[in-house]
Amino acid sequence: MNRKDSRCVLRKMAPVARARFHIGFVLYTLLFAFIVVSPAHALSSDPCRFPGAGPTSWDPAGTMNRSFDPAWVSAIRQSPAVFAQMVGAPGASNTQCVNALSTFLKANNSSLWGSLTPDGLKLIVATAFSYESASYGSSRAAGSASNLLNNSYVSQSGDYVLSCSQYVSLAIRLYYWIYQASGMTPPPGIKIHTVGWRSDPTTPNPVGNHAQFFVTGVGPNMLLDPTANVIASTTLKNHLNGTLVSSNQIVNGISLRPIASSIPSFPATVVGSLTSTNGGHYQGGKFLMYSLLTAFASDPTENQWVVDAGSPTFVDTVVPGPSSDYFYKTGAGLLWQVDGTGITLADSGVAAIAAGPGPSSMFQLTNAGALWQRAPSGWVLASNSGVVQIASSQGGAAVYELTSDGRLYVETTATGWTELRTGVKAIATGMSGQGLYVVYSSGLLSIISSSGETVVSYSGIVGVTSLRQGEFVVYWTSGGLYLHSTIGGAFGPINSQLSKLLVGVGKQTIDILQTDGRVCTGNPVGAPAGSPLQYFLNSGIDLGTTFSQCVSPPQTINGPAYSSIQLIDGGVNLQATPAGGNAVIGQATSF
Numbered sequence: 001m002n003r004k005d006s007r008c009v010l011r012k013m014a015p016v017a018r019a020r021f022h023i024g025f026v027l028y029t030l031l032f033a034f035i036v037v038s039p040a041h042a043l044s045s046d047p048c049r050f051p052g053a054g055p056t057s058w059d060p061a062g063t064m065n066r067s068f069d070p071a072w073v074s075a076i077r078q079s080p081a082v083f084a085q086m087v088g089a090p091g092a093s094n095t096q097c098v099n100a101l102s103t104f105l106k107a108n109n110s111s112l113w114g115s116l117t118p119d120g121l122k123l124i125v126a127t128a129f130s131y132e133s134a135s136y137g138s139s140r141a142a143g144s145a146s147n148l149l150n151n152s153y154v155s156q157s158g159d160y161v162l163s164c165s166q167y168v169s170l171a172i173r174l175y176y177w178i179y180q181a182s183g184m185t186p187p188p189g190i191k192i193h194t195v196g197w198r199s200d201p202t203t204p205n206p207v208g209n210h211a212q213f214f215v216t217g218v219g220p221n222m223l224l225d226p227t228a229n230v231i232a233s234t235t236l237k238n239h240l241n242g243t244l245v246s247s248n249q250i251v252n253g254i255s256l257r258p259i260a261s262s263i264p265s266f267p268a269t270v271v272g273s274l275t276s277t278n279g280g281h282y283q284g285g286k287f288l289m290y291s292l293l294t295a296f297a298s299d300p301t302e303n304q305w306v307v308d309a310g311s312p313t314f315v316d317t318v319v320p321g322p323s324s325d326y327f328y329k330t331g332a333g334l335l336w337q338v339d340g341t342g343i344t345l346a347d348s349g350v351a352a353i354a355a356g357p358g359p360s361s362m363f364q365l366t367n368a369g370a371l372w373q374r375a376p377s378g379w380v381l382a383s384n385s386g387v388v389q390i391a392s393s394q395g396g397a398a399v400y401e402l403t404s405d406g407r408l409y410v411e412t413t414a415t416g417w418t419e420l421r422t423g424v425k426a427i428a429t430g431m432s433g434q435g436l437y438v439v440y441s442s443g444l445l446s447i448i449s450s451s452g453e454t455v456v457s458y459s460g461i462v463g464v465t466s467l468r469q470g471e472f473v474v475y476w477t478s479g480g481l482y483l484h485s486t487i488g489g490a491f492g493p494i495n496s497q498l499s500k501l502l503v504g505v506g507k508q509t510i511d512i513l514q515t516d517g518r519v520c521t522g523n524p525v526g527a528p529a530g531s532p533l534q535y536f537l538n539s540g541i542d543l544g545t546t547f548s549q550c551v552s553p554p555q556t557i558n559g560p561a562y563s564s565i566q567l568i569d570g571g572v573n574l575q576a577t578p579a580g581g582n583a584v585i586g587q588a589t590s591f
Contacts, residue, residue: 043069043071043072043075044056044057044058044069044071044072045057045096046058046069046096046100047068047069047072047086047096047097048067048068048069048086048096048097048100048101048125049066049067049068049100049256050067050100050101050103050104050128050254050255050256051067051104051253051254051256052104052107052108053100053103053104056069058070058071064256065256065257065258066132066255066256066257067128067132067254067255067256067257068128068129068132068255072086073129073132073133076129076149076174077133077146077149077150079146080144080145080146080149080173080174080177081177081180081181083126083129083174083177083178083181084177084178084179084180084181084182085181087122087125087126087178088118088122088178089178089181089182090178090179090182090184090186091118092118093118097122097125098118098121098122098125101121101124101125101254102114102121104254105251108251109248110248110249110251111220111233111246111248111249112124112219112220112222112231112233112249112251115219115220116218116219116220117218117219119175119186119187119190119218120215120218120219120220120222122175122178123171123175123192123215123218123222123224124222124224124231124251124254126171126172126174126175127171127224127225127226127231127254128226128229128254128255129171129174129255130162130167130168130170130171130174130226131167131226131227131229131255131257132255132256132257133149133160133162133170134152134159134160134161134162134167135157135159135160135161135162135260135262136161136162136163136164136167136227136259136260136262136263136266137154137157137161137162137163137260137262138161138163139151139152139154139161139162139163139166141162141166142166144173145170145173145174145177148162148166148169148170148173149170152166163227164209164210164211164212164227165194165196165211167211167226167227168194168211168212168213168224168226168227169194170226171213171224171226172192172194172213175192187217189217190215190216190217190218191215191216191217191342191343192213192214192215193213193214193215193216193236193342193343194211194212194213195211195212195213195214195236195288196209196210196211196288197209197210197211197212197288198468206269206272206273207266207269207270207273210227211227212224212225214235214236214239214342214343216235216341216342216343217342220233221233221234221235221342222234223236223239223274225270227263227266228259228266228267228269228270228271229252229253229254229255229257229259229267230250230251230252230253230267230270230271231250231251231254232245232249232250232251232274233245233249233250234249234274235340235342236338236342236343237324237325237326237338237339237340239274240288240318240326240338241324241326242277244274244275244276244277245274245275246275247275250271250274250275252267252271253267288315288318288328314330314331314504314507314508315328315329315330315331315469316329316330316331316469316507316508317329317352317353317354317469318469319353319354319355319362319392319396320355320362320396321337321339321362321374322361322362322374322375322376323339323376325337325338325339325340326338326339327346327353327362327374328353329350329352329353331504331507331508333348333349333350333351333367334347334348334350335347335348335350335353335364347364349366349367349368350364350365350366350367351365351366351367352364352365352389352390352391353365353390354390354391354392354396354399354400355392355396355399355433356392356393356396356397356398356399356413357392357396357397357398357399357411357412357413358396358413361373361374361375361396362374362396363382363390363392363399364379365387365389365390368385369385369386369387369388369404370383370384370385370387371383371387371390371401383401386403386404386405387401387402387403387404388402388403388404389401389402389426389427390402391427391428391429391433391436392429392433393429393433393434393436394433394434396433397412397413398410398411398412399411400420400427400436401417402424402426402427406422406423406424406425406441407419407421407422407424408420408421408422408424408427408438421438421440423440423441423442424438424439424440424441425439425440425441425462425463426438426439426463426464426465427439427464428464428465428466428470428473429466429470430466430470430471430473430486431469431470431471431486433470434449434470434486435447435448435449435486436448436449437456437464437466437473437475438464439461439462439463439464439475442459443457443458443459443460443461443462444457444458444459444461445457445461445464445475456475456484457475460477460478461475461476461477462476462477462478463475463476463501464476465503465507466486466507467503467507467508467509467510468507468508469507470486471485471486472484472485472486473486474501474503474510476498476501477498478498479496479497479498479499479515480493480495480496480498481493481494481495481496481498481501481510481512482494495512495514495520497514497515497516498512498514498515499512499513499514499515500512500513500564500565502565502566502567502574504521504567504574509521509522510522511565511567511574512565513562513564513565513576514550516561517552517553517560517561517562517563517578518550518551518552518561518562519550519551519562519565519574519576520550520551521574553576553578553581553584554584560578560579561578561579562576562577562578563577563578563579564576564577565577568585573585573586574586
């Protein structure tokens with residue numbers, strides 16, 4: 001029957017029948033629309049509840065130790081874009097979650113109440129949601145928010161599990177979904193900076209190996225710690241120099257979910273590191289291991305996130321600047337300035353930085369061999385070419401310069417540049433500038449300190465470098481590799497089949513090609529005690545007296561041995577090529 005015939009039949013119907021037809025058609029249309037448009041499970045209109053609030057529609061008895069409606073949590077696991085629906089679209093400020101958080105901050109007399117922008121409040125909600133989404137533990141989940149929310153489930157415990165860096169990553173990605181769901185990007189004035197702290201048995205920091213993130217451009221600057229369920233009004237600069245915060249600048253326990261039983265006292269530890277001198281502080285960036293300036297990229301799969309020119313920025317040097325600020329250099333050659341306003345890119349193409357001499361001076365060596373000195377008035381050219389290395393002594397009391405003709409110069413607060421040694425091939429400094437390690441062209445290795453010069457080896461040494469901001473010094477011969485802890489004493493040889501040595505990004509790792517064609521990678525850890533000597537960790541496995549789990553080329557690439565290695569991607573990844581085969585690429589830290 002065509003449309004014309006159907007209209008004819010309808011006209012021939014009795015009035016009552018015609019009315020029934022219209023009513024039935026309208027009801028059918030509404031039912032169809034409801035099925036298509038409405039979600040499978042209706043979500044509550046009050047998804048967020050923070051400490052001190054009463055019952056909710058999803059918890060009328062008020063007995064659940066949760067700040068987020070489990071139905072909303074489930075929906076966000078299925079699609080992270082739903083997080084934007086929960087907290088509100090970009091610019092929205094009058095949403096249930098934002099209002100509930102504001103009420104909580106006001107009730108707790110927080111200095112953040114009434115001063116944060118909607119984005120700042122939503123970042124706190126994202127931090128609390130990340131904390132509440134999983135217990136603390138070891139997890140292999142990585143990448144997108146969806147992976148972090150779903151691939152972290154551990155069947156043995158019946159719970160989701162995340163580590164500190166994963167908590168941070170999830171919180172930031174959820175915040176980005178507020179904008180990504182609308183096809184937008186966050187305002188350029190909002191900067192999110194992820195920071196990793198390291199800690200070793202001999203040089204512990206206040207919170208151990210840990211990750212946090214800092215935010216600027218949302219009103220008060222904030223530190224957010226989704227692992228500990230703690231928020232603080234502070235800056236990275238203040239955190240580095242140990243400036244304490246008051247109790248009303250701390251928001252502790254914003255999520256109602258109890259802290260994981262494996263770290264019951266950790267929130268108190270984090271709070272103590274911020275509020276009490278007994279909690280310790282970060283000693284001018286001594287423990288700063290990596291720093292990621294996170295920027296937004298419009299990619300629905302979240303596979304492309306812009307982080308410091310595309311590479312994880314492992315920090316190899318931190319020095320105080322001339323205006324009570326800090327500068328740090330990354331393995332990718334980027335120089336960042338940390339001051340009261342946040343973190344800004346100061347320069348690129350930087351080979352090294354060094355402190356001193358004096359409290360208001362620092363030096364920058366470019367990849368082109370030019371040496372610049374930073375003074376209160378700005379950067380001044382000290383040498384336009386020919387400089388190959390710089391280093392500073394403890395506290396920046398002296399700065400050393402090695403030129404391409406093997407001359408070693410020193411400048412102190414009392415004297416200008418003075419020639420110290422000749423015939424020098426390479427230099428390195430220990431932790432906090434304690435001791436200058438010098439390799440001479442003759443192959444002799446010595447340590448220059450305030451007490452004089454001590455010979456370590458009389459011949460055969462061809463190179464030296466420091467690792468992990470001077471905590472370890474590695475020196476080598478034409479075929480052997482040696483490791484020295486600048487804190488725990490000499491270690492001795494760690495590899496006797498050295499063919500080629502590479503130092504990974506941020507001087508955190510070393511990678512070698514052995515004479516037998518295998519590739520080895522390693523990360524130095526704290527000074528070992530007892531025998532056998534324990535030098536490296538690889539994937540959490542104690543490797544004892546061996547350098548690392550050295551690997552041969554996979555049989556699938558038709559090469560019996562690797563013939564060459566090189567660092568790529570700014571030193572993040574290691575590329576190994578077998579003779580007559582295809583290159584294999586892996587992380588430099590765990591090839």
